[in-house]
Amino acid sequence: MSSVVPPAAWSGARRVPVSNAVLGTGVYVATAIMFFGGLVSAYLVLRAGSPAWPPAGQPRLPVAITGANTLVLLASGLCVWWARRAAQLQSRTRALHAAIVLGFVFVGVQGIEWIRLVGYGLRASGGSYGATFYTIVGAHAVHALGGIAMLVVTSRFVRAGRGDLPAALLYWGFVVLLWPVLYALVYLV
Amino acid sequence: MSEQSGFWSRYVFSTDHKTIAKQYLITGLIMAVLGGWLAQGMRAQIAWPYTDVPGFGLIEPGRFNALVTMHGTIMVFWVAMPILLGAFGNFLIPLMIGARDMAFPKLNMLSYWTFFTSTVVLVASFFVDAGPAAGGWTSYPPLSADPGYTGVHLGTDLWILAVALEFASMLMGGVNYLTTTVNMRAPGMRMMDLPIVVWMQLSAAVLFMLSVGPLISGAVMLLLDRNLGSGFFDPAKGGDPLLFQHLFWFFGHPEVYVILLPGIGMVAEVMTSCARKTLFGYRMIVISVIAAGLLSFIVWAHHQFVSGLDPRLALPFALTTILISVPFAVVLFSLIATLWRASIRYTPAMLFAVSTVAMFLIGGTTGIFLGAAAADIYFHDTYFVVAHFHYTLFPATILGMLTGIYHWFPKMFGRMLNETLGKVHFWLTILFFNLTFIPQFVLGIAGHPRRVADPLQYDLLLRDMQSYNIVSTVGAIGLFSVQILFIVNFFLSMLRGRAAEANPWQATTVEWLTPSPPGHGNFAGEVVAVRGPYEYSPPGEDTDWLPQGELQPAMHSATSR
Numbered sequence: 001m002s003s004v005v006p007p008a009a010w011s012g013a014r015r016v017p018v019s020n021a022v023l024g025t026g027v028y029v030a031t032a033i034m035f036f037g038g039l040v041s042a043y044l045v046l047r048a049g050s051p052a053w054p055p056a057g058q059p060r061l062p063v064a065i066t067g068a069n070t071l072v073l074l075a076s077g078l079c080v081w082w083a084r085r086a087a088q089l090q091s092r093t094r095a096l097h098a099a100i101v102l103g104f105v106f107v108g109v110q111g112i113e114w115i116r117l118v119g120y121g122l123r124a125s126g127g128s129y130g131a132t133f134y135t136i137v138g139a140h141a142v143h144a145l146g147g148i149a150m151l152v153v154t155s156r157f158v159r160a161g162r163g164d165l166p167a168a169l170l171y172w173g174f175v176v177l178l179w180p181v182l183y184a185l186v187y188l189v
Numbered sequence: 190m191s192e193q194s195g196f197w198s199r200y201v202f203s204t205d206h207k208t209i210a211k212q213y214l215i216t217g218l219i220m221a222v223l224g225g226w227l228a229q230g231m232r233a234q235i236a237w238p239y240t241d242v243p244g245f246g247l248i249e250p251g252r253f254n255a256l257v258t259m260h261g262t263i264m265v266f267w268v269a270m271p272i273l274l275g276a277f278g279n280f281l282i283p284l285m286i287g288a289r290d291m292a293f294p295k296l297n298m299l300s301y302w303t304f305f306t307s308t309v310v311l312v313a314s315f316f317v318d319a320g321p322a323a324g325g326w327t328s329y330p331p332l333s334a335d336p337g338y339t340g341v342h343l344g345t346d347l348w349i350l351a352v353a354l355e356f357a358s359m360l361m362g363g364v365n366y367l368t369t370t371v372n373m374r375a376p377g378m379r380m381m382d383l384p385i386v387v388w389m390q391l392s393a394a395v396l397f398m399l400s401v402g403p404l405i406s407g408a409v410m411l412l413l414d415r416n417l418g419s420g421f422f423d424p425a426k427g428g429d430p431l432l433f434q435h436l437f438w439f440f441g442h443p444e445v446y447v448i449l450l451p452g453i454g455m456v457a458e459v460m461t462s463c464a465r466k467t468l469f470g471y472r473m474i475v476i477s478v479i480a481a482g483l484l485s486f487i488v489w490a491h492h493q494f495v496s497g498l499d500p501r502l503a504l505p506f507a508l509t510t511i512l513i514s515v516p517f518a519v520v521l522f523s524l525i526a527t528l529w530r531a532s533i534r535y536t537p538a539m540l541f542a543v544s545t546v547a548m549f550l551i552g553g554t555t556g557i558f559l560g561a562a563a564a565d566i567y568f569h570d571t572y573f574v575v576a577h578f579h580y581t582l583f584p585a586t587i588l589g590m591l592t593g594i595y596h597w598f599p600k601m602f603g604r605m606l607n608e609t610l611g612k613v614h615f616w617l618t619i620l621f622f623n624l625t626f627i628p629q630f631v632l633g634i635a636g637h638p639r640r641v642a643d644p645l646q647y648d649l650l651l652r653d654m655q656s657y658n659i660v661s662t663v664g665a666i667g668l669f670s671v672q673i674l675f676i677v678n679f680f681l682s683m684l685r686g687r688a689a690e691a692n693p694w695q696a697t698t699v700e701w702l703t704p705s706p707p708g709h710g711n712f713a714g715e716v717v718a719v720r721g722p723y724e725y726s727p728p729g730e731d732t733d734w735l736p737q738g739e740l741q742p743a744m745h746s747a748t749s750r
Contacts, residue, residue: 016372020292023371024364027398031360034402038436041403042410042421050427124419128427131419135410 021164029174032143036178039136040185046128058129059120061187062113069109070183073144076102077176080151084169089158092165096155099172103148110141133186140175140182147175202302204294205709206279209301211601213275214594216308217268218679221587223312224263225669231256236655236662238643251340253642254323259315261326262348266355267311269448269586271304274359274397277451277593278366278390280601284700284707285384287375287716287738292368300361307354314347322348325640327437330422330430334414349412356401363394375699375738377718381475382737384698384722385468389454392478393447396485400443407436431497438489446485448582450478452589453520453549456542459596460524462696463539464531465733467723470523477516484513494562495569503562510560514553521546521553536694537611538595544619545588552580555630570640573633576626583622591618591675598679599693603706604686610678617671624664628657698722699738714740 018026047053054060079099086092114134124134154168203209230245234253241247248256279297283290291297314321323339324332332338333345370383370391383391410421411433420426422433461468468474490498490506524546533539555577558564568574598606629637637644637651637658644651644658692701703712716738724735 018372020368020372023368024293024296027364027367028360031363031398031402034399035406036402038403038406038439039409042406042432042436045429045432046421046427049429055427124413124417126426127420131410131413131421131426131428135413135419135421139406139409 019164019166021167022170025167025170029171032174033178036136036139036182039132039139040182043132043136043185046132050128054129055127058126059117059122061117061133063187065109065113066183066187069106069113070180072102072109073106073176073179076100076106077173080165080169080172083158084165089161092158093155096151096158100148100151100155103144103151103172107141107144107148110137136182136186140179143178144175147172202298204290204298206283206291206294206297207601207707207711209297210276210278210280212301213271213279213304214601216305217272217276218676220263220267220271220308222672222676224260224268225672227256227260227263228665229669231260232662232665234642235644236659238645248642250642251323252320254325254339254640255320255341255344257640258322258325258328258348262322262352263311264582264586265326265444265448266352267308269582269590270355270359272590273448273451273586273593274362274366274390274393275301275304277386277455277590277597278362278394280597281384281700282366282369282387282390283373284600284703284711285387285698286370286373286378287699287712287718288369288373289710289712291365292373293365296361297365300358300365303354303361304358307351307358310347310354311351314344314351317343317347320344327434327441328411329437330411330414330433334411334422346412346415349408349415353405353408356405359397360401363398366390366394367398375716375718378738381472382718382721384737385457385471385474386451386454388475388478389450389457392482393450396443396450396482397447400440400447400486403436404440407433410436431493434493434496435489438492439486441492442489443482443485445581446481449585452545452585452592453524455589455593455596456545457524457527458696458698459536459538459542459592460527461723461725462694463534463536463542464528465534465725466527466531467721467725468523469526469529470519471721471723474520474523477519481513481516481520484509484516488513488560491560491562491565494565507560507562511557514557514560517553521550536595537606537608537615538592540612540615541588541592541595544615545584545592548580548584548588548619548622552577552582552584555580568633570638571633572629572637572639575639576629576633579626579629583626588618591615594679596694597700598682599689600700600705600707602683602686603689603704604682605689605693606682606686607678610674614671614674614678617674618668621664621667621671625661625668626664628661628664632657632661695734697724697734697737699736702736702738702740712740714743717741 076099079095079102083092083095083099086095114137122130122133124131150168150171154165158165200208203212226244230242230248231253233240233242233245234248234256239247279291282288311321319341321341321344322328322333323341324345328345328348336342336345339345370387374383410419413419414421414423414428420428422428422430424430457468457474488506488510490502491510494503494506528543555573559568559574559577595606595611598604632651632654635651635654637654638647641647645655689705691704693705694701699716699718700707702716718738720735720737722737724737726733727735
């Protein structure tokens with residue numbers, strides 16, 4: 001064992017165009033895209049097989065509030081993009097904090113809307129309309145919460161002078177840009 | 190090295206890829222014994238219906254379904270995946286590309302312990318009320334969604350939870366394999382200089398990552414169906430049971446290649462080093478594997494020809510299915526061409542490697558019958574299918590895994606396996622494997638259905654063919670029993686085997702540059718790749734091999750002491 005080099009002395013032998021963190025995150029994002037692909041194709045198949053959409057007697061979805069909430073999420077994504085471009089440490093952390101707050105606002109409003117929809121009688125057990133809605137929107141919310149956690153960790157690391165903003169931007173960008181697609185499919189079309 | 194000194198951090202919560210690989214290997218081997226044991230109960234019931242089976246007791250149809258389900262689940266997700274990817278992916282990728290560890294060692298450790306948790310959950314499901322899942326390893330609704338069909342409640346939920354955890358673990362592994370291979374190769378090692386098994390691991394990781402998402406979405410919907418009554422797969426609520434089959438097989442078919450490719454990669458490594466010849470058609474093998482990977486995403490519905498698929502879809506899926514045999518033929522012929530006019534060293538690993546190709550060819554050619562939609566209508570859900578997929582998966586995973594273990598055991602444990610015992614193990618394994626599954630082809634052609642607990646309930650034909658079932662069962666008992674030879678060899682050699690030198694096979698790839706077993710950090714210096722991976726019998730040289738890499742003095746080793 002003694003002839004072997006200890007971990008502290010390991011050198012990064014290779015200059016790489018994409019950092020490990022960005023590459024690893026990218027691989028995960030590709031998997032998550034396929035996951036949402038599965039959910040969306042299930043949604044489209046079930047919707048195509050349904051005689052009326054939304055089915056009679058089911059509540060309508062809050063298009064306007066969620067539209068505004070979409071803008072909140074896009075603004076949050078923009079903040080991370082700013083943080084990535086900002087030269088100064090202070091403006092970086094400030095932009096990240098704004099992104100975190102906006103992210104929480106998005107998830108919070110989504111949660112309030114869920115509670116209201118449950119109150120109006122939209123249930124996951126009441127057929128594929130409610131089931132697909134809660135599954136797709138819920139899966140996105142879970143990914144958004146994961147993204148917020150990643151932003152929080154990154155902002156702490158950034159203050160300590162390390163941390164990989166490009167990786168955080170990649171993942172949060174995925175969460176932010178996926179949402180308008182889901183919004184259009186589930187709420188608008 | 191203080192961080193490696195404690196027992197816990199060194200052997201249990203280790204971030205060293207080699208230790209994690211061994212953890213995966215041992216867990217996978219234990220699960221292989223369990224999976225093989227379940228098959229014994231199944232085969233005994235089929236050969237001698239409703240007689241007490243030693244160790245099992247009476248197996249009624251409900252329990253038989255559970256045995257079928259858990260045998261398939263364990264062999265695919267708890268044996269093939271952890272051993273071929275978890276163990277060999279972890280062990281070989283950093284060592285063969287000259288890296289010191291994986292890109293994310295802590296994620297790697299988390300990956301194993303998530304896998305370990307999934308194993309505990311799965312094994313626990315055997316002990317809950319009404320037993321483990323019994324809806325088949327494919328877990329089709331309504332069998333899996335409605336407890337009324339199998340009588341299993343909690344067992345199915347635990348099954349879904351265990352599979353979900355296993356996938357999470359393999360996802361972490363996949364992130365590591367891909368990032369490590371792309372970013373951490375030794376200086377001088379281009380992508381087209383990668384040892385072929387690393388290419389195979391990389392391709393397997395990419396296929397897994399891109400195909401598993403839809404299945405996870407299906408599993409989420411299944412879980413919601415079972416626990417919230419969402420009815421995604423329930424026609425009474427506007428759902429569609431076929432939807433799950435599409436989501437399952439969109440993953441399920443690429444998954445076949447996920448567990449095939451690493452085994453074939455190890456076979457290729459062993460063949461080229463034991464044939465003392467350059468791997469034939471390296472570039473064509475890489476291109477073929479990429480082509481097969483792409484095609485594997487558009488063949489899935491060939492598993493559904495008789496399940497209510499639109500008949501107009503059957504033809505395109507039959508065409509892509511038959512097309513995908515072309516790249517695999519290229520790979521197998523390249524392997525055979527590697528052996529052409531070679532002076533072959535028949536080590537136990539080489540015997541397993543050659544037999545992997547031979548057996549897989551039987552599996553591959555019988556697949557053509559099933560891929561053609563018209564023929565499949567007859568063969569579907571018969572023992573022909575069972576025999577076919579055992580002739581693909583047994584060589585690719587079990588024989589491939591044994592190839593890998595016999596070849597890299599010295600590097601893993603620093604000792605040599607007993608060669609005579611290895612050869613006896615090889616011949617008996619091949620003998621009993623064929624004894625088990627050749628009769629099943631015959632039975633399948635005669636119309637013997639899969640997944641029935643009592644073949645004698647069908648009077649017309651099968652009563653006269655019960656002797657085939659008995660022969661098959663005798664083969665299965667033999668196949669399971671002779672693995673004792675391997676287990677004895679494995680543990681005895683680990684403790685008392687002859688000490689292994691750094692490069693016992695005179696192989697070219699860079700993992701053989703370092704002592705067996707390598708210490709933490711793998712190499713005493715920096716690996717620099719100076720030539721291609723397979724310089725065997727180079728023309729105009731005295732030696733019959735030239736190593737791919739050289740060790741140069743470590744750049745920073747002085748600073749840390």
